[in-house]
Structures are given as structure tokens and as C-alpha cells.
Amino acid sequence: MRPVASGGIGAPVARVEDRRLVTGAGRFVADAALPGMLHAAFVRSPHAHARIIAVDTAAARAMPGVHAVLTGADLLDAGVRPLPHAAVLRRADGTPMRAPPRHALAAGWVRHAGEAVAIVVAASAQTAADAAEAVAVEWEPHDAVVEARAALADGAPRVNREAPDNLLGVFAHGDPGAVDAAFAAAAHVARVEVVNNRLVANALEPRAALADWQDGRLTLRVGCQMPHLARAQLADAVFGIAPERVRVLVEDIGGGFGAKSFLYPEYVAVAQAARHTGRPVRWVATRSESFLADSHGRDSVSEAALALDADGTFLAMRVATVANVGAYVSHLGAVIPTLAGTKPLAGPYRTPLIDLDVRVVQTHTAPVDAYRGAGRPEAAYLVERLVEAAALATGIPALDLRRRNFVPRAAMPFTSAMGEVYDSGDFARVTALALAAADWDGHAGRRAAARARGRLGGRGLAYFIESTGAANPVESVRLELGAETVTVYSGTQNMGQGLETAYAQLVVEALGVDLARVRIVQGDTDRVARGGGSGGSRSLFIGGAAIGDACARLVALARARGAAPAADAWFAFARAQGGTLSVEGKVKVDAFSWPNGCHVCEVEIDRDTGAVAVTRFTAVDDVGRVINPLIVHGQVAGAVAQGLGQALLEEAVYDRRSGQLLTGSFADYAMPRAGIVRALGVFLDESAPCTTNPLGAKGAGEGGSIGAPPAVAAAVLDALAECGVTHLDMPFTAPKVWRALQRART
Amino acid sequence: MTKISFTINGKQVSTDVEGRTLLVDLIRDELRLTGTHVGCDTSQCGCCTIELNGDMVKSCAMLAAQADGATITTIEGLAKGDVLHPVQQAFTECHGLQCGFCTPGMIMASVGILKANPNPSDDDIVKGLEGNLCRCTGYVNIIKSVKRAAELMKA
Ligand code: FES
Ligand code: FES
Numbered sequence: 001m002r003p004v005a006s007g008g009i010g011a012p013v014a015r016v017e018d019r020r021l022v023t024g025a026g027r028f029v030a031d032a033a034l035p036g037m038l039h040a041a042f043v044r045s046p047h048a049h050a051r052i053i054a055v056d057t058a059a060a061r062a063m064p065g066v067h068a069v070l071t072g073a074d075l076l077d078a079g080v081r082p083l084p085h086a087a088v089l090r091r092a093d094g095t096p097m098r099a100p101p102r103h104a105l106a107a108g109w110v111r112h113a114g115e116a117v118a119i120v121v122a123a124s125a126q127t128a129a130d131a132a133e134a135v136a137v138e139w140e141p142h143d144a145v146v147e148a149r150a151a152l153a154d155g156a157p158r159v160n161r162e163a164p165d166n167l168l169g170v171f172a173h174g175d176p177g178a179v180d181a182a183f184a185a186a187a188h189v190a191r192v193e194v195v196n197n198r199l200v201a202n203a204l205e206p207r208a209a210l211a212d213w214q215d216g217r218l219t220l221r222v223g224c225q226m227p228h229l230a231r232a233q234l235a236d237a238v239f240g241i242a243p244e245r246v247r248v249l250v251e252d253i254g255g256g257f258g259a260k261s262f263l264y265p266e267y268v269a270v271a272q273a274a275r276h277t278g279r280p281v282r283w284v285a286t287r288s289e290s291f292l293a294d295s296h297g298r299d300s301v302s303e304a305a306l307a308l309d310a311d312g313t314f315l316a317m318r319v320a321t322v323a324n325v326g327a328y329v330s331h332l333g334a335v336i337p338t339l340a341g342t343k344p345l346a347g348p349y350r351t352p353l354i355d356l357d358v359r360v361v362q363t364h365t366a367p368v369d370a371y372r373g374a375g376r377p378e379a380a381y382l383v384e385r386l387v388e389a390a391a392l393a394t395g396i397p398a399l400d401l402r403r404r405n406f407v408p409r410a411a412m413p414f415t416s417a418m419g420e421v422y423d424s425g426d427f428a429r430v431t432a433l434a435l436a437a438a439d440w441d442g443h444a445g446r447r448a449a450a451r452a453r454g455r456l457g458g459r460g461l462a463y464f465i466e467s468t469g470a471a472n473p474v475e476s477v478r479l480e481l482g483a484e485t486v487t488v489y490s491g492t493q494n495m496g497q498g499l500e501t502a503y504a505q506l507v508v509e510a511l512g513v514d515l516a517r518v519r520i521v522q523g524d525t526d527r528v529a530r531g532g533g534s535g536g537s538r539s540l541f542i543g544g545a546a547i548g549d550a551c552a553r554l555v556a557l558a559r560a561r562g563a564a565p566a567a568d569a570w571f572a573f574a575r576a577q578g579g580t581l582s583v584e585g586k587v588k589v590d591a592f593s594w595p596n597g598c599h600v601c602e603v604e605i606d607r608d609t610g611a612v613a614v615t616r617f618t619a620v621d622d623v624g625r626v627i628n629p630l631i632v633h634g635q636v637a638g639a640v641a642q643g644l645g646q647a648l649l650e651e652a653v654y655d656r657r658s659g660q661l662l663t664g665s666f667a668d669y670a671m672p673r674a675g676i677v678r679a680l681g682v683f684l685d686e687s688a689p690c691t692t693n694p695l696g697a698k699g700a701g702e703g704g705s706i707g708a709p710p711a712v713a714a715a716v717l718d719a720l721a722e723c724g725v726t727h728l729d730m731p732f733t734a735p736k737v738w739r740a741l742q743r744a745r746t
Numbered sequence: 747m748t749k750i751s752f753t754i755n756g757k758q759v760s761t762d763v764e765g766r767t768l769l770v771d772l773i774r775d776e777l778r779l780t781g782t783h784v785g786c787d788t789s790q791c792g793c794c795t796i797e798l799n800g801d802m803v804k805s806c807a808m809l810a811a812q813a814d815g816a817t818i819t820t821i822e823g824l825a826k827g828d829v830l831h832p833v834q835q836a837f838t839e840c841h842g843l844q845c846g847f848c849t850p851g852m853i854m855a856s857v858g859i860l861k862a863n864p865n866p867s868d869d870d871i872v873k874g875l876e877g878n879l880c881r882c883t884g885y886v887n888i889i890k891s892v893k894r895a896a897e898l899m900k901a
Contacts, residue, residue, distance in 0.1 A: 028780075204881050672884070676885065
């Protein structure tokens with residue numbers, strides 16, 4: 001083993017960002033205040049689907065302390081254009097997808113409960129909230145539809161005039177004829193139909209924005225994972241001004257998880273309110289607003305079948321998915337269930353043929369966009385449920401089926417049936433490590449002990465592989481060597497995942513300087529020239545590789561000047577060179593990286609209440625080369641907890657008739673609490689580093705939310721098998737499990 | 747408007763408050779102690795936890811007027827100059843935070859747990875943190891941090 005440089009790659013150093021955060025000195029948007037600042041509140045639709053007949057703002061405007069009330073019509077008059085989205089799909093007839101325009105404030109129609117209709121700006125947040133109550137909207141309510149399959153039915157309420165059947169677009173892959181032939185020749189066929197439950201990201205920091213529009217220039221402070229994208233979208237798409245006239249400033253972000261990646265209607269409205277009033281305007285979402293108006297995650301139903309030969313070799317897979325994209329297409333809403341989420345659909349298996357059909361459907365619900373994993377959890381859940389079903393259909397244990405069909409390490413690089421190239425991975429090894437770490441064989445004893453206590457024991461395993469890197473392979477950084485410090489300017493974004501520390505470690509590794517001498521600057525489109533932001537686990541292996549490149553260029557520059565400084569000598573070198581040296585580092589990492597892992601879960605179920613307890617959870621993840629094991633362990637643990645949340649607790653539920661969100665607070669939407677996982681073992685296997693980027697790192701941070709749900713599902717169904725329960729959909733809440741037990745009993 | 751006086755982080759404060767003003771809003775907006783966070787509107791997340799007259803309370807679930815005469819400590823009042831409180835120290839050592847938004851509340855709640863019980867078991871900690879949500883960490887390192895803090899406080 002290579003010795004770990006003090007604070008360099010592989011060192012479990014404590015995070016440099018912690019000090020401000022543990023002392024209350026973090027800077028979140030809601031903590032910022034500007035002189036003369038006004039406060040905003042939104043008037044939101046109480047209906048899931050309605051026409052706006054009239055908005056009467058007179059009473060609100062007349063209230064003392066109210067500075068302005070703006071409606072959708074006001075924004076249109078001011079030339080504010082709708083929010084952009086990636087329009088990547090085609091409809092079944094080959095025409096391009098056309099979503100309804102997503103105005104920052106609804107114009108004419110509202111399409112989901114909680115859609116913003118007007119913004120009120122006042123001297124205090126309380127006055128703004130009071131005045132919002134005084135805005136009178138005359139509505140013409142219409143029927144709503146909230147479930148994707150219901151929305152496809154004849155005569156369903158219409159969301160999108162451009163697509164009367166509510167079918168936004170379709171996405172297909174594979175050769176249906178070849179797949180049909182494989183199924184016809186198969187010895188066994190396994191089938192499943194699974195629901196991937198709708199979730200709310202629920203970063204603990206609610207969204208917020210503080211806009212200041214002075215001298216024709218907008219400064220927007222916002223918790224955004226992709227500041228340069230936000231700038232481009234605000235400038236080009238929404239306000240039609242030059243990008244130099246927009247500055248996006250991001251300080252601390254209280255969790256992002258994908259849902260803070262893109263522009264939101266409220267940010268545009270707040271910016272326009274600042275332009276209109278000439279004063280800084282701040283809005284901080286309440287948690288209730290977050291539930292209604294943040295983009296949601298997941299929400300799809302898939303029917304799938306797997307054809308196997310007599311030995312259990314996978315011959316072909318057929319998948320038909322209906323994905324709910326919500327009332328509007330949020331930035332990547334149409335991409336996630338199609339282009340992005342289906343990349344790893346072959347899983348870690350050699351399955352030679354896949355026939356995929358995805359239908360992306362609009363409903364009267366909040367837009368669905370990225371949430372930790374973003375499409376890849378859906379893929380892994382589906383594939384692993386199918387493998388479990390195949391075990392029942394063939395009588396071959398699921399573990400054996402997996403081993404039989406894994407892509408062997410020797411076959412890397414391997415092109416999957418989805419046409420994706422897996423560069424590295426040793427699935428059999430990682431599985432063996434997981435079985436050992438989880439004491440797989442010891443389960444029988446624990447199960448018997450559970451039984452003696454009147455509880456049902458269950459054990460489940462899942463293997464996942466995910467594509468990371470998003471579709472944005474380029475990252476560049478500026479590195480400044482000064483007389484005292486090294487400063488890196490990066491357009492990726494820290495949001496709690498520890499990038500400030502991991503990036504600094506890369507600089508320590510390359511230059512040998514002290515960790516305390518490294519500064520990482522992010523989140524300011526004025527100080528950082530460009531960047532793709534953070535999402536899809538891209539930052540470390542693309543942004544980090546750019547830092548490596550910058551350091552190499554600095555070393556080359558020094559060499560060209562006849563110097564080979566190391567450690568503190570770098571600063572003496574900078575002083576000798578007259579102060580500050582600046583280099584640009586740039587990389588293009590064309591390939592996705594393929595983190596993967598094996599998760600093993602044990603549960604105990606209380607027969608009388610249906611309550612499921614996760615008694616042991618083991619995650620062995622291959623994230624390639626690890627820069628800071630402390631941080632990566634933390635990422636895995638956090639992601640596992642979110643995966644357990646999806647599997648056991650969480651579900652965003654809309655009322656089918658009224659279209660109202662029934663789970664609109666932490667009292668109704670069950671979040672994981674302390675104790676969600678009691679015995680968690682996290683292990684990192686670095687034996688198969690990524691071959692397609694210079695660091696050898698693979699994306700880390702999403703794996704747990706991908707591996708945990710199918711592992712829990714397998715364990716729960718294993719526990720319930722003896723009672724005759726063969727199928728359940730997440731979340732495996734106590735009432736749902738209890739009902740399944742009662743049904744099975746009768 | 748009601749006139750109230752209280753002590754916060756060792757400082758005496760007197761101010762006029764509207765009857766409906768929440769204590770957390772007074773602390774954040776008027777006193778500009780923004781380390782105390784607001785993560786919900788139903789008193790479930792615990793981001794706003796402070797110490798008031800020796801008890802850990804959710805400052806979003808109290809009116810400012812109710813704090814008249816109280817002695818309050820917020821996250822900003824925990825460290826002694828540059829020296830972190832053992833709980834702050836432990837959270838840093840054990841990677842007990844990621845985004846840091848829940849952290850001030852988690853740390854205050856943990857201080858409360860340790861005050862009531864200097865040797866808490868995992869169960870005690872899980873129970874003690876029932877009113878605090880964290881979306882990032884999965885709680886395992888938070889539980890570790892509380893145990894580590896217990897050690898540090900004994901040393
Ligand atoms: S802000 Fe959530 S409990 Fe106080
Ligand atoms: S560290 Fe982010 S919510 Fe706890």
C-alpha cells in the first residue's frame with residue numbers, strides 16, 4: 001500500500017467546513033440580510049387544476065407595509081419568459097414533446113396544488129404572509145388526475161393542451177423481435193409489476209432566495225447546486241439579458257439531493273420583484289411550501305419480465321414503464337426516467353437483450369425531477385425485484401442467479417445490453433465481501449431467535465450498478481498560488497458532501513502543501529468563470545480531475561522556471577515570482593463512471609403490528625479510489641438512510657379525487673429518524689478503480705439510496721414468504737405489512 | 747407590542763415584540779443569531795433547538811413574549827472563545843454533520859441528552875434525538891458523536 005500523504009488522498013481528515021457549521025456561523029440563504037430588504041410570500045393555488053378567472057390584489061396592496069403584489073399577468077407584461085427544460089423526448093407519432101409553459105407565476109391555468117399564482121412583497125415576512133391571504137382569486141376548478149396510469153385512460157382530465165392524451169413523450173430501446181424470440185425459447189419467465197413510490201427530497205434547509213437588482217444587474221443568492229446553469233437559465237431563457245448581468249451567489253447549502261439543482265419559479269418571481277421594487281427581496285419557503293412546490297422524485301410503475309434458460313442464465317428482459325413527470329417539465333424531468341435513469345438498466349448482469357418502453361406522463365402534481373439517484377434507483381429496484389421473482393420461478397436461489405449472470409471482472413470493459421460501457425468492477429468479489437461482512441450464513445440463527453420472540457426474520461441482498469457523471473463531462477478550475485495560500489476556483493458546488501475538504505486533499509496530494517493552506521472557492525459566478533455544478537455524483541471525479549490537471553500545470557510551470565518546489569517551498573516560490581501564479585486546469589471525462597455495490601439487509605417484522613425493523617444493514621460499495629474514507633462512509637450511511645426511508649416510510653400521496661397533497665408536512669410524511677438503522681456496516685472496496693478518469697474515482701454519494709430499497713424489499717418479502725405474501729410495494733409501512741399479513745391469513 | 751428582557755449567550759437583551767412573534771424569529775431576525783435554524787413549520791425538525799432556563803426547547807414552538815426573564819443559550823454561545831464545546835468537537839471528529847443545517851439543533855439536543863445522562867446508551871441517544879431530523883447523515887455518526895462527546899466531557 002502506498003503511504004498516505006498527511007492530509008492527502010486516502011486520509012480520513014476531519015472536514016474543513018465543519019468549524020463554521022458547528023458554531024452557528026454557517027451562511028445559508030435565510031441567514032443573509034441586505035439593507036432595505038423586503039420579504040416575499042406567495043399566493044398558491046388551493047386547486048390541483050383550475051382556470052384563473054380573476055386575481056384581485058387591491059386589498060393586499062392597500063395593506064400597510066406592502067410594497068408590491070405581482071401576478072402572472074404582471075410577469076408576462078414585464079417580458080418575463082417561462083422556465084426552460086430539457087425537451088429531449090418525442091411523442092409516439094414522432095413529433096417533439098411539448099410541455100405547457102411553466103411561468104414563474106401561473107398565467108391562465110394552474111396545474112397542481114400549491115402552484116404559485118402571485119407574489120407579495122412587504123416590509124416583513126409576517127406582513128407579506130398576511131397580505132398574501134388578502135389576495136382574492138376567482139377560480140374555475142376542473143377535475144384533476146394525479147396518477148400516471150390514470151392519466152393515460154380515455155377521458156382523463158387533461159393536463160397539457162399540447163398532448164391531449166397526457167402522454168408527454170416516449171422512449172424506447174432494444175429490438176422487440178429479438179426479445180420476443182428469446183422469451184419464446186425460454187425455459188422460465190419471471191414477471192413483476194412494481195411501483196417506485198413518489199418521494200420528497202426534504203433537504204432540511206427549505207429553499208430560499210434573496211434577489212437584488214441594482215443598476216441593471218441581478219444578484220441572486222440561492223441554495224443551488226448548479227450556479228452557472230442557474231445564471232444561464234435566468235439570463236438567456238427567462239429574462240433575456242446578457243449573462244454578465246446576472247450573478248448567482250451560493251454560500252452554504254443545507255442539503256440538495258438533486259432537488260436544488262435547477263431554477264424554480266419562485267426564484268424568478270423573487271428576482272422580478274426585486275427589479276420591480278428596486279429593493280432586495282428575500283423569500284424563505286416554509287416546509288409546507290417545500291412539500292407543495294419542490295420538485296418531487298421517483299413515481300413510476302413498471303411491468304417487467306425476465307427470460308431465463310433452464311440453468312438460470314438470463315436471456316432477455318422486457319420493461320414497460322409509466323413515469324409521472326408532474327404538471328410541468330422541470331429541468332431534467334423528462335430526462336431522468338428515460339435517457340439518464342435507464343443507463344444502468346442491465347444491472348451488473350450480462351443479460352444480452354433488453355426491450356424497453358418508457359411512457360412519460362403528465363399529471364396534476366408537482367413536477368418530478370432529480371432526487372438522489374434520479375432514475376437509477378428505479379432501475380436497480382426493478383432489476384433486483386425481477387431477479388428475486390426469477391428465483392421463485394426457477395427454484396434457483398437468487399444469490400446463485402446473480403453470481404451466474406454477473407459480468408465477470410475479466411470481461412471488463414463490458415458493453416451492456418443498454419449499450420453502456422462498464423469500465424471496471426468486480427461484482428463477484430464485492431458480493432463475497434458483503435456476504436462475509438453481513439455474516440450471511442449466520443442469519444439462520446438470528447431468524448430462529450427472532451421467531452422465539454414471536455417475530456418474523458428476513459434477509460435480503462441486492463446488487464446495484466449506477467451511471468454517474470451526469471451528461472456533462474467537462475470541468476475546469478483556476479488555481480492560484482499565492483504568497484500564503486493555494487486557492488482553487490471551481491464551478492462545482494459544495495452542498496454538504498464535503499467537497500471543500502476532498503478538493504483540498506487533492507491539492508495536498510499533488511503539491512505537498514499543508515491542508516490549512518488550501519482554499520476552495522465555489523458558488524459565485526463572478527469569481528468562478530464556469531462550471532457544471534454538482535449533480536449525478538460528478539464533482540469529485542470530474543471536478544477533482546480538473547484540480548489534478550491544474551496542479552500538474554503548476555508543477556510544469558515551476559519546472560519551466562527552473563524550480564521544483566514542494567510543501568511550503570511553493571509559497572516562497574510564489575513570493576520569488578512576484579506574488580500570485582495562476583493556472584487553469586481542465587478535463588473532459590467522456591465516460592460515465594460505474595460505482596456499484598452489494599447491500600445486505602436483515603429485518604424483523606412484528607406479526608401483530610406489521611412494523612418492520614431493520615436489524616442489520618451491510619453496504620459494500622465500490623466507488624473506485626477513495627479520497628477521504630471518513631466522508632465516503634458518511635455519504636454511504638446517509639444515502640442508505642434515504643434508501644431505507646423510501647423502502648420503509650416515505651411516500652408523497654395525492655388525493656385521487658381532489659388532487660390535494662395529503663402528505664404535506666413532517667407530521668404526514670414520515671422521515672427517517674435517529675435509529676432508522678441500528679447496526680450499519682459500511683465497507684469500501686477499492687480493488688477495481690475507475691479506468692476512465694485520472695483519479696480512478698467513481699461517483700460516490702448516491703449508492704445507498706439505490707442499493708437499500710431492493711435489499712429491504714428482498715428481506716421483507718423473505719420474512720413474509722412463509723405467510724404466503726409474495727408481493728408488496730414500497731413503502732413497507734406497518735399498516736401495509738399488517739394488512740398483507742391479514743389477507744394472507746384469510 | 748410587549749416589552750421583554752432576557753439573557754442570551756450571557757448578554758442582557760430588552761426589546762419590544764409583537765404578541766405573535768415566535769422566539770426563533772426574534773433570535774434570528776432581530777438579534778441576528780442565525781445559527782438557530784428553521785427547518786419546518788410543524789415543530790418536528792428540531793433545527794431551532796436552544797437551551798432555555800436549562801431545558802432544551804424548540805424555539806419555533808414558543809412565543810418570544812414567553813421568553814421574558816429567561817436565560818437562553820444558542821449554538822453561538824456554546825464555544826468558549828476559540829475552544830469548541832466538547833459536543834461541537836465530537837461532531838467534527840466523528841463526521842456527525844454533512845450540510846450542517848440540522849447541526850446546531852442536533853448539538854443543542856445532544857448537550858441536553860448529556861446533561862441529563864453523562865453515559866447515554868445508543869437507545870438513550872436515539873430517544874433523546876427523537877425530535878430532531880437530519881436528512882444527510884443517516885444519524886449513525888451523530889450517535890457516535892454524542893458518545894464521543896460523553897468521553898470528552900469526562901476527560
Ligand atoms: S423549526 Fe422545525 S422544530 Fe422548530
Ligand atoms: S447534516 Fe444535513 S440535515 Fe443533518
